[in-house]
Structure formats: C-alpha cells, structure tokens
C-alpha cells in the first residue's frame with residue numbers, strides 16, 4: 198500500500214497555496230505534516246482525499262490516480278478526520294460513528310456493522326455518550342467521536358487534521374498511541390497534520406515541514422526538529438532537548454519583537 202503525491206500545486210482563486218508538493222508514505226508508517234498557521238497543511242490533506250482538485254500534479258493511491266477512482270472505493274480506502282467538523286450536529290454520537298460504516302453498507306446495517314461501532318465506541322471511551330446529540334458535546338468529546346467514526350470506517354489510510362487540538366494530555370496520548378498502533382500493528386498508513394511538534398516528533402517516523410505552501414524539509418524527526426529549521430520556519434528561537442522519545446522543542450522567544458499593544 199502506498200500513497201504518493203507528485204508535484205501538486207493548488208490555488209484558491211488566483212492565490213497559490215501549494216507549490217510543487219511531493220511526498221510518499223507506505224504502509225505501517227506515520228507521517229506528520231507540520232508548519233505554521235496558513236502554510237497549507239489542511240489544503241494538502243483535502244487534496245489527498247479529493248475534497249479539492251489540484252490544478253497541477255497527481256495523487257496516486259497504490260499506483261492509481263485518485264481522480265479516476267470511484268467515490269465509494271475512495272471512501273473505503275481513506276478515512277479523513279477534518280479539523281473542524283461543522284456537521285449536522287443533531288445526529289447522536291452512535292449515529293455519527295455508524296456513519297463511518299457507510300462505504301461498507303450494501304442493503305442496510307448488519308450486525309457486524311453494529312459490533313464494530315460498539316467496539317470502537319468502547320475503545321474511545323465514549324459509550325456513555327452514545328445517545329447524546331453532537332451539539333451537546335464539548336470540543337474534545339466531539340473530536341473523540343470523529344476519531345471513532347474513522348476507526349469504524351476501517352480504511353487503509355487515515356488522514357487526521359489536528360486530531361488532538363481540543364484534547365487533554367491523557368487523551369492526546371491515547372489518540373497518538375492509537376495512531377501508532379494503526380500503523381505499526383495494523384499496517385495502515387497514517388498521515389497527521391499536527392501543531393504540536395513534540396507529539397509529531399515522538400509518534401512519527403517521518404515529518405514533512407511546510408512553509409508558505411512548499412516542502413521546506415522532510416525526514417526523520419531528529420533531522421527536521423532543529424534550531425535552524427524552527428527559526429526559519431516559525432520565526433522562533435528554541436532549545437532542542439534530546440530525549441528518549443526524540444527531540445523535544447522548547448520554544449524560547451519569537452524572533453520578531455512583540456508589540457505591547459495594551460500600553
């Protein structure tokens with residue numbers, strides 16, 4: 198199994214966002230996409246799941262251009278967990294997780310579908326929320342429901358857009374442990390957009406650092422998480438601490454003096 202992005206350019210109207218982006222991920226691996234706000238991370242993920250159509254370049258899934266794939270086939274292969282799910286929030290948690298089974302349904306919901314849904318809800322520890330409506334949940338609880346929906350979908354490739362931004366430290370770790378397990382134990386491909394460089398560095402084999410829509414650097418965490426890269430890409434001076442979990446970033450100071458606008 199392999200997903201390969203080749204020379205992708207994407208513009209919103211006339212504004213170019215992605216510039217000749219190329220990357221490749223194979224089964225059993227976690228790739229994290231990092232970079233500052235507005236660098237184009239979510240746009241890249243949306244191109245990869247065909248929500249956006251690049252003006253240039255091709256995305257291959259196992260050697261086949263995703264543009265030529267049938268929608269149901271693509272939905273079975275790729276599970277996308279968006280950053281802000283502004284969905285119809287009157288669905289219950291149970292209904293939302295069940296929606297993950299949609300690409301697999303033939304004539305209706307089977308016992309197997311219900312078993313899978315119940316298993317992932319238990320795994321994500323959201324069973325007690327089953328009958329609650331999504332619009333009554335906290336940001337973190339919603340995030341867990343969307344992760345559960347993707348797990349129920351059982352795709353070959355998971356594409357998470359900031360899956361832990363609303364989660365407390367325990368749930369952040371749990372989601373990233375799950376991500377690692379999906380790749381290492383289940384042999385899936387996991388691509389994660391994440392702001393937290395320390396989670397990215399600890400849980401991924403490979404990092405892609407985006408800056409202004411192009412790939413500034415790609416490689417192992419220890420190759421990417423360096424003082425120079427952090428300075429160049431984020432405009433922040435940082436200390437990098439070597440730990441048993443890989444490099445740990447301690448941001449020290451923005452390079453640009455912040456204006457004290459409250460005075």
Ligand SMILES: Nc1ncnc2c1ncn2[C@@H]1O[C@H](COP(=O)(O)OP(=O)(O)OP(=O)(O)O)[C@@H](O)[C@H]1O
Nearest residue numbers: 209210214232233234235236237238239240241280
């Ligand atoms: N629907 C849209 N129409 C026009 N411009 C857009 C649209 N969505 C995003 N953009 C612009 O594209 C650029 C890249 O946005 P994108 O969401 O991909 O960045 P990001 O790296 O994911 O940022 P963040 O870390 O803040 O989530 C930004 O300048 C953004 O303003």
